[in-house]
Amino acid sequence: MIDVYSWATPNGHKVHIALEELGLDYRVHGVNIGKGEQFDPEFLAISPNNKIPAIIDRDGPGGESISLFESGAILFYLAEKTGRLMPADGAARYRVMEWLMFQMGGLGPLLGQAHHFRKYAPERIDYAYERYTREASRLYAVLDRHLADHAYLAGDEYSIADIAAFPWIRSHESQGQDLADYPKLKAWFERIADRPAVQRGVEVLAAQRQEGFDEEARRLLFGSGQYTRHG
Template sequence: MIDLHYWPTPNGHKVTMFLEEAGLPYRIHPVNIGAGDQFKPDFLQIAPNNRMPAIVDHEPAGGGAPVSLFESGAILLYLAEKTGRFIPADIRGRAEVLQWLFWQMGGLGPMLGQNHHFTQYAPEKVPYAIDRYVNETNRLYGVLDRRLADRAFVAGPDYSIADMACYPWIVPYEKQGQNLDEHPNLKRWFAAIQARPGTQAAYAKGPEVNPNLGQTMSEEAKKVMFGQTAANTKR
């Protein structure tokens, strides 16, 4: 059994997508990031960066003590290696998946996250910041579109953890100021993943865990999420 500490955000969806695709048994422990659950001592024991998702695998390969992990990319790689699924066994195929997984973790996620912040949540509109991140989002969409011109999925012919990592960040494309019609290869890929039963089951968890999903974030929640420093982070 896997304990999943989760809230329905792009990084949270990555992990439920894998778990649903692989059919692994798991229990969701909600981490309400707007209420500050990410600062609770028990959660910080497994996620010292006070970010979700995090997992505890009570049945790791080879037995022994439970394994806990934070960081969504590390979790996807761990689960792929645990199950032998969604990552190729050969060195070249594995390298293709890993480079795109790290591309998402180092580029797509952080840049689109800043897009979300400045276009949706910032207390004042900063035109330079909005233009900077909306344009960078468009550039990254273009990278994916070109990559997908001659292959079904990001790392090749087969669905992999690279696709699971990227897809949730494309879901809110309209809020990011993007038009999928401008990226036909990306649009085709997006529709294919959206139609997968595993994706649909994963996204169905969102409103179950957070009935207020999609509603405007309160000012108090914004203070909790965006006002963190080393000195004021709750412990």
């Protein structure tokens, strides 16, 4: 059994989708980041950076329990645990890894900034608004060009790289993007969105999340609450 500590965000959905695709037994524990639950000592013990998602696998390597934080590391672990969604060796394995790193190091962080400055910042800062919207456009164009010659990010096979990127593209409107401008990316997005496991994964915890943030949630997520010592 895998315990998943998560919330209905793009990074949370990566792990939810992977678990559904792999058919692993899991139970989900909602960590309401708008209420500061990510700072609870119990959660910090498995996710010291106070970010979701995190997991505890009671049947980890050697039959021992293991906890992991960082969504990319979790995807890598689940793929290796099951021998699925990532090749075991060869060049194809490194193709999956490079596109997973592309999402972790670029696509997620920069699209997250586009979300923040376009949707959540308390006031519009033109430089930031325009910079991150343009960067979102650039990244979408990178994906569109690449997918002109590949069915999936790492080649012809669906992998954890696609699972990592897909939840971020779901929020394209919040990033100032129209998928009609990126036809190859749009086709990839629709192909993945049609997968039953993906549809189940994006529903995990979705009913518990409310759109928008009140002032206390803003303080915890974007303001002084982030910089208070916890635990």
